[in-house]
Amino acid sequence: MSTPHVLLALLADGPRHGYDLKRAHDERLPRARPLAFGQVYATLARLQRDGLVFPTGQEREGGPDRTTYAITPEGRTGLEEWLSTVERPMPYVGSALFAKVVVALLVADPDRARSYLIAQRRAHTERLRELTADKTAPGATLDDIVAADFAIAHLDADLRWLQATLDRVADWHREVHA
Missing domain, CATH: 1.10.10.10 (Winged helix-like DNA-binding domain superfamily/Winged helix DNA-binding domain)
Structure with missing residues (x-):
């Protein structure tokens, strides 16, 4: 900003x-x-x-x-x-979530990494519920709604990425143990 x-x-x-x-x-x-x-x-x-x-x-x-x-x-x-001036998309991934997931995959066993991913997905889902309630609350202003929509879109993208990563970990785990 x-x-x-x-x-x-x-x-x-x-x-x-x-x-x-x-x-x-x-x-x-x-x-x-x-x-x-x-x-x-x-x-x-x-x-x-x-x-x-x-x-x-x-x-x-x-x-x-x-x-x-x-x-x-x-x-x-x-x-x-x-x-x-149009904002350029960020050239690098700079998120604590991304770093934590990569580190969990590097240093933890697959089950521990899966547990982290599932817990993070749960936290994101709960935050989505809160934001949805905020933007539909009586008295929500246009600023509140636009801000909630922005956050929801980012959380939704994170959730899709978390699920894709969980699927990749499961596929990798099956290949290693096959």
């Missing part, structure tokens, strides 16, 4: 301070890792340094002063360029 571009997008609707940006990020991207306040302010500082945002003033709402930022024309151009 590109935190600077997400913050620029949130500022495209109008000026906000860091606290509002963090809250809006966490609400609009409900399945993403929440931003730390330090990350928001460090990113705003870089965006300001690069001429993509500028401070518009300060607010005080029963606490410390909060600097409000707005997007510059250059920031809007940068956001539009980022949005118009």
Whole structure:
């Protein structure tokens, strides 16, 4: 995820301070890792340094002063360029699940590897149920539904891969013992 571009997008609707940006990020991207306040302010500082945002003033709402930022024309151009650039599919597999399965197959006996794969499949299936319930819950927002759909599609792909790997382990086990 590109935190600077997400913050620029949130500022495209109008000026906000860091606290509002963090809250809006966490609400609009409900399945993403929440931003730390330090990350928001460090990113705003870089965006300001690069001429993509500028401070518009300060607010005080029963606490410390909060600097409000707005997007510059250059920031809007940068956001539009980022949005118009197609994301390339990842060239490498970089998942803890993949690494764990490969290591289990390398160092464990086939029965232990199968047990891990089955347990992981069970965990994925349970998470699918949770996400399905979340997206069909009363009051689910479009953000909630889109985020759940994204996660469900990835979990579904993982489940198909886990099952294919289980089938391969079973085939390999039969060949070795035949």
